[in-house]
Amino acid sequence: MIYATRRATFNAAHRLFNPNLSDEENIDIFGKCSNPNWHGHNYVLEVVVAGEVDPNTGFLIDLKILRDIINKNILEKVDHKNLNLETDFLKGVIPTAENITIGIWNELVNKIPTGKLYSVKLYETENNYFEYKGA
Amino acid sequence: MIYATRRATFNAAHRLFNPNLSDEENIDIFGKCSNPNWHGHNYVLEVVVAGEVDPNTGFLIDLKILRDIINKNILEKVDHKNLNLETDFLKGVIPTAENITIGIWNELVNKIPTGKLYSVKLYETENNYFEYKGA
Amino acid sequence: MIYATRRATFNAAHRLFNPNLSDEENIDIFGKCSNPNWHGHNYVLEVVVAGEVDPNTGFLIDLKILRDIINKNILEKVDHKNLNLETDFLKGVIPTAENITIGIWNELVNKIPTGKLYSVKLYETENNYFEYKGA
Amino acid sequence: MIYATRRATFNAAHRLFNPNLSDEENIDIFGKCSNPNWHGHNYVLEVVVAGEVDPNTGFLIDLKILRDIINKNILEKVDHKNLNLETDFLKGVIPTAENITIGIWNELVNKIPTGKLYSVKLYETENNYFEYKGA
Amino acid sequence: MIYATRRATFNAAHRLFNPNLSDEENIDIFGKCSNPNWHGHNYVLEVVVAGEVDPNTGFLIDLKILRDIINKNILEKVDHKNLNLETDFLKGVIPTAENITIGIWNELVNKIPTGKLYSVKLYETENNYFEYKGA
Amino acid sequence: MIYATRRATFNAAHRLFNPNLSDEENIDIFGKCSNPNWHGHNYVLEVVVAGEVDPNTGFLIDLKILRDIINKNILEKVDHKNLNLETDFLKGVIPTAENITIGIWNELVNKIPTGKLYSVKLYETENNYFEYKGA
Numbered sequence: 121m122i123y124a125t126r127r128a129t130f131n132a133a134h135r136l137f138n139p140n141l142s143d144e145e146n147i148d149i150f151g152k153c154s155n156p157n158w159h160g161h162n163y164v165l166e167v168v169v170a171g172e173v174d175p176n177t178g179f180l181i182d183l184k185i186l187r188d189i190i191n192k193n194i195l196e197k198v199d200h201k202n203l204n205l206e207t208d209f210l211k212g213v214i215p216t217a218e219n220i221t222i223g224i225w226n227e228l229v230n231k232i233p234t235g236k237l238y239s240v241k242l243y244e245t246e247n248n249y250f251e252y253k254g255a
Numbered sequence: 256m257i258y259a260t261r262r263a264t265f266n267a268a269h270r271l272f273n274p275n276l277s278d279e280e281n282i283d284i285f286g287k288c289s290n291p292n293w294h295g296h297n298y299v300l301e302v303v304v305a306g307e308v309d310p311n312t313g314f315l316i317d318l319k320i321l322r323d324i325i326n327k328n329i330l331e332k333v334d335h336k337n338l339n340l341e342t343d344f345l346k347g348v349i350p351t352a353e354n355i356t357i358g359i360w361n362e363l364v365n366k367i368p369t370g371k372l373y374s375v376k377l378y379e380t381e382n383n384y385f386e387y388k389g390a
Numbered sequence: 391m392i393y394a395t396r397r398a399t400f401n402a403a404h405r406l407f408n409p410n411l412s413d414e415e416n417i418d419i420f421g422k423c424s425n426p427n428w429h430g431h432n433y434v435l436e437v438v439v440a441g442e443v444d445p446n447t448g449f450l451i452d453l454k455i456l457r458d459i460i461n462k463n464i465l466e467k468v469d470h471k472n473l474n475l476e477t478d479f480l481k482g483v484i485p486t487a488e489n490i491t492i493g494i495w496n497e498l499v500n501k502i503p504t505g506k507l508y509s510v511k512l513y514e515t516e517n518n519y520f521e522y523k524g525a
Numbered sequence: 526m527i528y529a530t531r532r533a534t535f536n537a538a539h540r541l542f543n544p545n546l547s548d549e550e551n552i553d554i555f556g557k558c559s560n561p562n563w564h565g566h567n568y569v570l571e572v573v574v575a576g577e578v579d580p581n582t583g584f585l586i587d588l589k590i591l592r593d594i595i596n597k598n599i600l601e602k603v604d605h606k607n608l609n610l611e612t613d614f615l616k617g618v619i620p621t622a623e624n625i626t627i628g629i630w631n632e633l634v635n636k637i638p639t640g641k642l643y644s645v646k647l648y649e650t651e652n653n654y655f656e657y658k659g660a
Numbered sequence: 661m662i663y664a665t666r667r668a669t670f671n672a673a674h675r676l677f678n679p680n681l682s683d684e685e686n687i688d689i690f691g692k693c694s695n696p697n698w699h700g701h702n703y704v705l706e707v708v709v710a711g712e713v714d715p716n717t718g719f720l721i722d723l724k725i726l727r728d729i730i731n732k733n734i735l736e737k738v739d740h741k742n743l744n745l746e747t748d749f750l751k752g753v754i755p756t757a758e759n760i761t762i763g764i765w766n767e768l769v770n771k772i773p774t775g776k777l778y779s780v781k782l783y784e785t786e787n788n789y790f791e792y793k794g795a
Numbered sequence: 796m797i798y799a800t801r802r803a804t805f806n807a808a809h810r811l812f813n814p815n816l817s818d819e820e821n822i823d824i825f826g827k828c829s830n831p832n833w834h835g836h837n838y839v840l841e842v843v844v845a846g847e848v849d850p851n852t853g854f855l856i857d858l859k860i861l862r863d864i865i866n867k868n869i870l871e872k873v874d875h876k877n878l879n880l881e882t883d884f885l886k887g888v889i890p891t892a893e894n895i896t897i898g899i900w901n902e903l904v905n906k907i908p909t910g911k912l913y914s915v916k917l918y919e920t921e922n923n924y925f926e927y928k929g930a
Contacts, residue, residue: 122623123656131380133268133293138446149447151454157337158268160295162380173627176543177554178619183653184556202292214448218392222443245266245297248453251393257893258926273716284717286724308897311813312824313889318923319826349718353662357713383723386663401920403808403833408581419582421589427877428808430835432920472832484583488527492578515806515837518588521528536785538673538698562742563673565700567785607697650671650702678851689852691859754853758797762848788858791798 123238124180125168128190130199133160134215137204158202163220164243165194167228171235181234193227217244221252229254258373259315260303263325265334268295269350272339293337298355299378300329302363306370316369328362352379356387364389393508394450395438398460400469403430404485407474428472433490434513435464437498441505451504463497487514491522499524528643529585530573533595535604538565539620542609563607568625569648570599572633576640586639598632622649626657634659663778664720665708668730670739673700674755677744698742703760704783705734707768711775721774733767757784761792769794798913799855800843803865805874808835809890812879833877838895839918840869842903846910856909868902892919896927904929 135158136150146154153159167190171180197207203215209227213219221242229237243249270293271285281289288294302325306315332342338350344362348354356377364372378384405428406420416424423429437460441450467477473485479497483489491512499507513519540563541555551559558564572595576585602612608620614632618624626647634642648654675698676690686694693699707730711720737747743755749767753759761782769777783789810833811825821829828834842865846855872882878890884902888894896917904912918924 121658121660122626124623125654125656127652127654129381131294131296133295136448138448141446149452152335155335155337157340158293158295159266159335159337160268160293161266162297173621173623175618176546178541178543178621178624180623182554200287200290200294202290202294205292213445216443216448218394218443218450219448221392246264247397249395249397251395253391255391256928256930257896259893260924260926262922262924271718273718276716284722308891308893310888311816313811313813313891313894315893317824348715351713351718353664353713353720354718356662382667384665384667386665388661390661399921401834401836403835406583408583411581419587422875425875425877427880428833428835429806429875429877430808430833431806432837470827470830470834472830472834475832483580486578486583488529488578488585489583491527516804517532519530519532521530523526525526534786536699536701538700557740560740560742562745563698563700564671564740564742565673565698566671567702605692605695605699607695607699610697651669676853678853681851689857753850756848756853758799758848758855759853761797787802789800789802791800793796795796 121170122173122180123168123170124183124186124235125166126183126186126190128165128167128187128195130163130165130195131160132163132198132201132203133158134203135159136214136216138214161244163198165190165224166239166241166243167224167237168239168241169232169235170238174234179234181232185233189228189231193231194224197227217242217248217250218252221250225252225254256305257308257315258303258305259318259321259370260301261318261321261325263300263302263322263330265298265300265330266295267298267333267336267338268293269338270294271349271351273349296379298333300325300359301374301376301378302359302372303374303376304367304370305373309369314369316367320368324363324366324368328366329359332362352377352383352385356385360387360389391440392443392450393438393440394453394456394505395436396453396456396460398435398437398457398465400433400435400465401430402433402468402471402473403428404473405429406484406486408484431514433468435460435494436509436511436513437494437507438509438511439502439505440508444504449504451502455503459498459501459503463501464494467497487512487518487520491520495522495524526575527578527585528573528575529588529591529640530571531588531591531595533570533572533592533600535568535570535600536565537568537603537606537608538563539608540564541619541621543619566649568603570595570629571644571646571648572629572642573644573646574637574640575643579639584639586637590638594633594636594638598636599629602632622647622653622655626655630657630659661710662713662720663708663710664723664726664775665706666723666726666730668705668707668727668735670703670705670735671700672703672738672741672743673698674743675699676754676756678754701784703738705730705764706779706781706783707764707777708779708781709772709775710778714774719774721772725773729768729771733771734764737767757782757788757790758792761790765792765794796845797848797855798843798845799858799861799910800841801858801861801865803840803842803862803870805838805840805870806835807838807873807876807878808833809878810834811889811891813889836919838873840865840899841914841916841918842899842912843914843916844907844910845913849909854909856907860908864903864906868906869899872902892917892923892925893927896925900927900929
């Protein structure tokens with residue numbers, strides 16, 4: 121079993137806001153992250169696939185194929201987007217880094233052609249990152 | 256003459272949009288960067304001060320003081336903000352990285368207590384950065 | 391289960407020295423790291439918490455709370471300190487990166503309010519890092 | 526159990542090419558990575574050892590010793606080399622990052638004097654990295 | 661005057677070898693860098709353009725255009741190439757980082773549509789980088 | 796004219812303390828940086844040499860020679876040392892990053908065999924760095 125990681129980046133706007141709570145409660149929990157005028161991040165995404173090496177190619181998975189899968193299924197939906205308003209796989213959840221990470225996992229888990237999705241990591245800032253390995 | 260640099264980071268939303276142009280012209284020039292629902296970045300700011308070393312302290316400038324000047328004059332106005340809507344020193348300009356860099360210079364140039372402001376650098380993504388050294 | 395990581399940095403002095411051994415033995419084992427006049431590092435600390443996402447907040451743990459826990463319990467005891475002389479949780483051990491990492495784990499393991507401490511990582515230089523996940 | 530990581534770098538040339546396939550099939554699978562005139566990388570290697578801390582030294586393993594083991598067994602065979610032509614432990618395999626990672630594991634697994642080899646990580650570019658923890 | 665920098669990366673093979681010198685002299689000067697079987701690097705390129713901000717766009721230069729100029733004029737000639745054998749603008753010079761940097765400058769200096777080429781920086785390893793600002 | 800940079804790192808202890816001032820004044824100016832039990836840093840040093848490319852070698856300066864000059868004249872005097880007590884070229888000055896940077900310049904300026912010393916940069920933390928280009 122070998123683990124292959126592909127890194128990608130995207131830039132997006134979001135705000136942390138729970139519509140079931142009052143504005144005061146939102147500010148109390150989320151502080152400046154709940155600014156109604158939005159803020160944003162340069163997110164760094166790492167997608168880890170686990171499996172066996174194909175002796176014919178020496179690859180676990182052709183990372184150009186993995187890159188294209190990430191581009192089509194994730195980056196097109198989040199890059200230069202508003203994660204609260206425009207990203208279908210985040211509808212109904214607060215777009216915290218935790219929920220973005222889980223959402224990316226769910227989008228990708230059935231689309232890996234060789235090996236299996238092992239982990240999704242998301243860096244929101246240089247001080248905060250998140251990882252999900254499935255339920 | 257020695258050069259002392261202080262680094263800071265902030266997260267903000269923006270869109271590139273010229274209100275004097277049509278929507279089509281804006282999309283033509285700015286592409287996905289003109290998304291009306293905004294996007295955002297983790298900006299990295301470097302402020303460079305130039306001057307002489309004070310033999311009493313060994314400092315050109317106490318970087319804790321420079322940090323506080325950056326916090327009060329810049330970060331409070333841009334961190335977790337919408338640069339188009341909420342940042343006074345960017346009113347009337349398109350908040351490209353070029354204009355943000357120049358705006359930060361103008362905010363800081365008269366507020367450095369020791370030495371002189373030499374350069375402002377702004378990294379918008381890992382592939383793009385900007386520098387301004389005054390008019 | 392999701393993993394949330396908070397990064398922090400601190401600057402400290404130390405020397406590697408076992409008082410039960412002779413000076414010659416110390417130099418033999420630790421070389422220049424046993425310099426009696428000390429040396430120091432910019433340590434980078436990563437604290438990983440594992441648990442479930444709270445649907446009310448979208449957080450595993452509010453990272454501002456985790457930051458404050460790290461500041462109070464770790465950074466106040468190690469930042470700009472001498473790890474041999476001044477850090478209570480390192481009393482009686484040689485302050486190698488291994489022992490600092492384990493000491494930080496022990497300080498934090500019962501103080502995480504949401505989720506559980508999963509891992510402590512410590513980078514001593516750009517070429518050396520350490521991780522501990524408990525006994 | 527603690528995990529200690531030592532990082533090293535090397536620069537090498539390679540091409541991805543399966544001699545059992547036609548040139549067209551090689552280009553189809555490997556694209557520009559199969560250029561017969563070679564290309565190369567700055568590889569970053571991380572070797573992770575797991576084990577107990579020796580109370581006499583505070584070390585899991587003296588990282589200077591681990592560095593020397595990596596230098597002698599790996600770097601001398603790959604640094605400034607052609608991985609297809611000159612590296613004995615890659616004979617007979619396509620020198621993909623996957624196979625280099627596994628080859629390094631096999632070279633090191635029986636040469637760790639204290640603790641056990643836990644993982645070998647190899648960064649081929651800033652966007653691609655690989656990890657192997659044994660069969 | 662503002663300075664805008666675009667970063668790009670490429671992977672290439674080379675060897676340091678002066679055909680006017682004997683093999684012994686080459687080894688004496690270049691050591692393992694003259695390995696006849698080649699070695700390679702992940703080069704990081706930074707291209708700096710200087711000029712005025714266009715008030716209509718807020719740009720010095722649209723960095724997507726600069727990216728395309730770099731791709732067409734530089735990356736297509738060096739990425740996954742052998743710099744000794746395949747890169748036209750390095751014909752007749754030893755492909756040291758110095759000469760690659762100067763060669764990239766010469767390729768780009770007359771192709772910048774807005775502002776002027778100010779500097780070309782090239783990182784060959786994490787410990788070595790080079791800059792050229794014209795003759 | 797081309798600029799060649801060599802990067803090196805060292806780990807050292809220091810404290811900021813002016814012996815001509817009272818303890819209270821030292822604490823007032825330097826805060827926790829004046830801790831009498833010391834603290835330390837992983838310093839990153841960049842030495843920039845400027846000059847012409849030798850057509851015989853393609854080098855401005857053989858960076859292995861520059862590395863050896865830095866090792867002998869700087870790293871042997873600062874790495875794993877106490878900068879207040881043990882570094883001859885810092886005797887009589889407060890070892891702030893400013894003074895260390897100037898001291899390194901003075902040590903190196905007459906020892907560059909090819910080209911001229913152009914700049915010395917010193918990173919003390921990830922947020923603070925300094926540059927000196929001579930008097």
